[in-house]
Structure formats: structure tokens, C-alpha cells
Amino acid sequence: GGKVRITFDDTIEAGTDFVLTVRYGGNPRPIRTAWGEIGWEETESGALVASQPNGAPSWFPCDDTPSEKATYDIRVTADNPFTVISNGTLVSKKAQNSTTTWHYKVDSPMATYLATIQVGEYTKFKLGRNTTAWAPAHLRARVEEEFKQQQEMLDFYESVFGEYPFPDYQVVITDDELEIPLEAQGLSIFGSNHIAGDHRFERLIAHELAHQWFGNAVGISEWKDIWLNEGFACYCEWLWVEHLGTSTAHEVARSHYLVLSRKGQDLTLADPGTRDMFDDRVYKRGAITIHALRRLLGDEAFFAAVRNYLHDARHSTVVPDDFIGHVEAAATRAGIAPEELAELLDVWLNQKPLPKFPA
Ligand SMILES: [Zn+2]
Structure with a gap:
């Protein structure tokens, strides 16, 4: 059933390092x-x-x-x-x-x-x-x-x-x-x-x-947190457009917001479930959530928080609170009321209806 159960001759104490060799063969298929x-x-x-x-x-x-x-x-x-x-x-x-x-x-x-x-x-x-x-x-x-x-x-x-x-x-x-x-x-x-x-x-x-930064070097621990990977990867598309000077991330976010506002609002970004895990709404709403944080913190504080998050979690795995912790620290330094940040995170991550577009 897709699982291997292994029993050992001797008890291996918890915390002991050991080498396990699994020999296997077969014809790989999807x-x-x-x-x-x-x-x-x-x-x-x-x-x-x-x-x-x-x-x-x-x-x-x-x-x-x-x-x-x-x-x-x-x-x-x-x-x-x-x-x-x-x-x-x-x-x-x-x-x-x-x-x-x-x-x-x-x-x-x-x-x-x-x-x-x-x-x-x-x-x-x-x-x-x-x-x-x-x-x-x-x-x-x-x-x-x-x-x-x-x-x-x-x-x-x-x-x-x-x-x-x-x-x-x-x-x-x-x-x-x-x-x-x-x-x-x-x-x-x-x-x-x-x-x-x-x-x-x-x-x-x-x-x-x-994704090399968001998802690969810094990985999620659980698939329900996929918005962290896909929201950032999607937001990077908009940052690239902004870098090229074709459009600002704010303009791109607004156009996707309009599309989202016409779609069903029945998923929770913080835990979309198996069926909606790769739904485009997770990607776009995730990216707009990140944009909302950027608007709240301002560019300097926002990008510093993201860099600190990536630096601390490099080559390991995270939960959303690891990112949010850096955002909270940046918000405190920028003199933003903790309630304002908590409210923003709650409506975008935990509530189903689409919140107001970030001003
Ligand atoms: Zn992706």
C-alpha cells in the first residue's frame, strides 16, 4: 500500500544515528x-x-x-x-x-x-x-x-x-x-x-x-501552506514586470483582484484543501496578500522582512508563522499597530470573502 514497514533485530534507541539501506527495483510509472x-x-x-x-x-x-x-x-x-x-x-x-x-x-x-x-x-x-x-x-x-x-x-x-x-x-x-x-x-x-x-x-x-527561493531553498512543511510558495512565486512575476517598467505590481495586482472578485469565494487561503490546492485563486490571492503586506509596511520594511525570512530559513522548512514573525517585527519597527497587521492577515488568510483591495 505504498508503505514499507521495517523491524530491527535490536532495539535502536531514539536519537541514535544509523544507516538504513533500501534495495528496490521495478518499472517506474506515474x-x-x-x-x-x-x-x-x-x-x-x-x-x-x-x-x-x-x-x-x-x-x-x-x-x-x-x-x-x-x-x-x-x-x-x-x-x-x-x-x-x-x-x-x-x-x-x-x-x-x-x-x-x-x-x-x-x-x-x-x-x-x-x-x-x-x-x-x-x-x-x-x-x-x-x-x-x-x-x-x-x-x-x-x-x-x-x-x-x-x-x-x-x-x-x-x-x-x-x-x-x-x-x-x-x-x-x-x-x-x-x-x-x-x-x-x-x-x-x-x-x-x-x-x-x-x-x-x-x-x-x-x-x-x-521557486528556487520560495519553495525550494525555503520549503513548506505542510501542503496546506502552499500559498507561501505560490503566492510569492506569483508575486515575483509582478515584481519582474515592475522591474521591466511595463507596469507596476500594484496595477497587475489590481487587474487580478478584479478577476478574483468575479470568481467563487469559497476557499480559505490558509488551508485550501486537496481539491483547491493548485487552484489559480490560491496563487493570485496569495500574491495579493503579499502585496497587501508590502503596501502596509512600505517597500523598505517589507523587502527587509522578506530577506530576513529567506536568510533565516534557507535550506530548511517553514510554517507561515516563520514568515509572519518577520513581518510583525518589521511592522513594530515601522510603528504599525499590531491589530492592523493581525486584521490584514486574518481577512486574507482565514476568511473566505475577498477583502478590500489594498489601498
Ligand atoms: Zn508555482
């Missing part, structure tokens, strides 16, 4: 869930892994909760000429007869759902100082066009949120079309349909990169 089939998936000519939220056991044994972070050592053998891309740093690549073994090491603690491998006929090329793309050769020109600001985007986020949390950032563009792009630790996966050549999906590029 897991059927409330959100469709997830995990290991075959592509037209390879394979990909898209595990959020609980698809990781489709390809390795694990305690599949977001709070269980671990370091990883991943070795995958594939037929030539296939490339294997995974999280972390490529340690070695050994060819033997008609196969090649790719060895990756992930030194920063990683949640199970963020572990991935991508198998396909990929070529690799630099996008910037610490940004790289993997794509089928025939898509290279389009990828270079769509991702030409990837490095600038990363540099911009670093200036706002602090240092990029992993050794480098990679984007994988599959030959197949994908319903949605997906974040993994240190990399993001896009479908060939997301690189139309006209920057139509640039907000998704901004969104996935933001």
Missing part, C-alpha cells in the same frame, strides 16, 4: 492522484519526472512529505545518445559500451517532490554566468530568444531577495508539449509549447525561477 497522473512519465523519446506534490515514490522509496529534506546522490544509466539531467552538480559521466552513467550529487537538503531526472536528446548551452539551458538542438534558437533575460532575472531576484541559493540554475525544455512548467531544485522544466518565440510565457519563466 502515480494516479487527485491532480492527475504525476511522478515518472515517459515522453516521446525519453522520460521526465514531475512529482509535485506526491509523485516521488513513483521512482524511489522515500518518506514523501515536504518537511523531509535530504541530500541526494543520483546515478542514472541511459542508452546513448540520451542525456540525463538531474538536480545538483554533475560529478561524473562514464560511458560503457552503448550506455552512459550520469552521477549527480545534491549537497543542499532537498524535498522529495523536488527531486527529478530528465532523459532526452538534449544539448546544453550557457544562458549567462550561472544559468544554463538544456534543449533539443532544433529548439536552441527559440530557447535563446525566450530565455535571453534569464540571467538578468536571476540577478534582479538576487538584488531583491539575496544570493541565489544553489550552485547554478538550469532550465530544461522538453521536445514534448507540457501542460504546465514545473520547478525542481536547481532547475525548472518547460515544454516546447512554452517557447513560442514571442515571450508570451515570460511570466512562467519568472515564476519558476522564483
Whole structure:
């Protein structure tokens, strides 16, 4: 039933470190869930892994909760000429007869759902100082066009949120079309349909990169808190637009607020439940909640609070109170009444009706 029960010959005292080796084998295949089939998936000519939220056991044994972070050592053998891309740093690549073994090491603690491998006929090329793309050769020109600001985007986020949390950032563009792009630790996966050549999906590029700070380096402990990941990733799309000067985050927030106001108001952001976990309203209302905090605190206090939060929680997991604690401290320093902040958080996070747009 998806669980492994282990009994030991000797009692192991609580708090004792020990090594447990699990040998396993089988044919990986997707897991059927409330959100469709997830995990290991075959592509037209390879394979990909898209595990959020609980698809990781489709390809390795694990305690599949977001709070269980671990370091990883991943070795995958594939037929030539296939490339294997995974999280972390490529340690070695050994060819033997008609196969090649790719060895990756992930030194920063990683949640199970963020572990991935991508198998396909990929070529690799630099996008910037610490940004790289993997794509089928025939898509290279389009990828270079769509991702030409990837490095600038990363540099911009670093200036706002602090240092990029992993050794480098990679984007994988599959030959197949994908319903949605997906974040993994240190990399993001896009479908060939997301690189139309006209920057139509640039907000998704901004969104996935933001997850490296919000969700990956700083992870949630429970899926009910997904607004913390998705609200910030969505808000980063708006910050990027603001950075480009196309529009302000306030204007973008207002347009999404209008859309939200015409949709059903029957979900609680603080705990949307299984069915609505990936509902667009969680993303947009989460982002507007963050915008409301920015309006209340002012830019200086708000961004300092976010940087402190990311710094303190780097490579660990959080609950919303970890973020809220930093916001409260910033509000106190800015002379904002605690009741005013508490009221804002309550109406946006715990109440169903859409609160007033942040002035
Ligand atoms: Zn997201």
C-alpha cells in the first residue's frame, strides 16, 4: 500500500544515528492522484519526472512529505545518445559500451517532490554566468530568444531577495508539449509549447525561477501552506514586470483582484484543501496578500522582512508563522499597530470573502 514497514533485530534507541539501506527495483510509472497522473512519465523519446506534490515514490522509496529534506546522490544509466539531467552538480559521466552513467550529487537538503531526472536528446548551452539551458538542438534558437533575460532575472531576484541559493540554475525544455512548467531544485522544466518565440510565457519563466527561493531553498512543511510558495512565486512575476517598467505590481495586482472578485469565494487561503490546492485563486490571492503586506509596511520594511525570512530559513522548512514573525517585527519597527497587521492577515488568510483591495 505504498508503505514499507521495517523491524530491527535490536532495539535502536531514539536519537541514535544509523544507516538504513533500501534495495528496490521495478518499472517506474506515474502515480494516479487527485491532480492527475504525476511522478515518472515517459515522453516521446525519453522520460521526465514531475512529482509535485506526491509523485516521488513513483521512482524511489522515500518518506514523501515536504518537511523531509535530504541530500541526494543520483546515478542514472541511459542508452546513448540520451542525456540525463538531474538536480545538483554533475560529478561524473562514464560511458560503457552503448550506455552512459550520469552521477549527480545534491549537497543542499532537498524535498522529495523536488527531486527529478530528465532523459532526452538534449544539448546544453550557457544562458549567462550561472544559468544554463538544456534543449533539443532544433529548439536552441527559440530557447535563446525566450530565455535571453534569464540571467538578468536571476540577478534582479538576487538584488531583491539575496544570493541565489544553489550552485547554478538550469532550465530544461522538453521536445514534448507540457501542460504546465514545473520547478525542481536547481532547475525548472518547460515544454516546447512554452517557447513560442514571442515571450508570451515570460511570466512562467519568472515564476519558476522564483521557486528556487520560495519553495525550494525555503520549503513548506505542510501542503496546506502552499500559498507561501505560490503566492510569492506569483508575486515575483509582478515584481519582474515592475522591474521591466511595463507596469507596476500594484496595477497587475489590481487587474487580478478584479478577476478574483468575479470568481467563487469559497476557499480559505490558509488551508485550501486537496481539491483547491493548485487552484489559480490560491496563487493570485496569495500574491495579493503579499502585496497587501508590502503596501502596509512600505517597500523598505517589507523587502527587509522578506530577506530576513529567506536568510533565516534557507535550506530548511517553514510554517507561515516563520514568515509572519518577520513581518510583525518589521511592522513594530515601522510603528504599525499590531491589530492592523493581525486584521490584514486574518481577512486574507482565514476568511473566505475577498477583502478590500489594498489601498
Ligand atoms: Zn508555482
